[in-house]
Amino acid sequence: MRSIFLILFLVFCRNSFTQKSNNRSYLELNSGIAVFEEFSSFGPSGRFFPGISFLIGNQSFIFQNIFFESQIGLALPSIVTAKIGLGFINKGIGASIGMRLYPTMAYAQIHLPTSNGQFNISAEVSPFTNSSLESYSLGARNLFTVGYQWNIGKSRKR
Numbered sequence: 144m145r146s147i148f149l150i151l152f153l154v155f156c157r158n159s160f161t162q163k164s165n166n167r168s169y170l171e172l173n174s175g176i177a178v179f180e181e182f183s184s185f186g187p188s189g190r191f192f193p194g195i196s197f198l199i200g201n202q203s204f205i206f207q208n209i210f211f212e213s214q215i216g217l218a219l220p221s222i223v224t225a226k227i228g229l230g231f232i233n234k235g236i237g238a239s240i241g242m243r244l245y246p247t248m249a250y251a252q253i254h255l256p257t258s259n260g261q262f263n264i265s266a267e268v269s270p271f272t273n274s275s276l277e278s279y280s281l282g283a284r285n286l287f288t289v290g291y292q293w294n295i296g297k298s299r300k301r
Contacts, residue, residue, distance in 0.1 A: 165204040168296045169260060171214065172197055175288030177281075192283075195219050200292065208233055212241065221246050221281055232256065243267060246281040260292045 173196045198216030205211060208231050218224040228241020228250065237254035248267035255262040265288045269280035 165207075167202040167204075167210075167294065169200050169202075169292040169294050170198070171200055171216070171263070171290055171292045173263070173288045173290030175265075175286055175290075177283040178285040178287075179282055192220070194221070194286075194288075196224050196288075196290075198224070202230075202232075208237075210239075212239055226250065228252070230254070232261075237261075243286075246283060246286075247271060248280060248283070248286055250286075260294050263290045263292065264288070265290075 175194050175196075177192045177194055179190055179192065196216055196218035198214045198218075200212060200214035200216075202210040202212045210230055210232065212228045212230060213226070215225040216223070224243065224245055226241055226243040228239040230239025230241075230252070231237055232254055234256065237256065239252045239254065240250065241252075242249055246269075248269055250265050250267040252263055252265040255264075265286070267286040267288075269284055271280050
């Protein structure tokens with residue numbers, strides 16, 4: 144329970160410790176594949192299942208190249224999704240790690256910047272594989288996604 148309160152505190156209070164002038168807002172479209180447990184009770188057992196998501200997000204830069212990231216949006220088949228993470232980026236490439244809050248997954252993501260946004264490639268793993276909490280990750284063992292983020296508003300320029 145303390146973890147949930149800490150996460151909410153960090154998400155809602157992040158502006159107090161970030162450089163507001165360097166923040167980056169974006170819209171993101173992702174597609175991916177979920178890999179399910181062989182004997183999952185929540186999905187197509189032992190199979191792959193496609194998914195798609197449309198999110199709004201923000202990278203709040205703590206230092207010149209280090210950011211806190213939060214996203215929320217619509218997804219299929221989960222209906223909604225959200226994630227938070229910490230990462231770095233420079234002119235050539237970036238990376239982040241974090242937690243997808245629903246469906247619950249730990250993720251690592253590569254960022255490939257362009258002039259108007261960035262391409263993303265991520266690999267995610269459920270912390271609840273083979274446990275009674277499997278429903279929090281909708282029975283998926285892994286997610287693999289590719290996506291693109293479009294800068295919106297007065298986003299940080301590269």
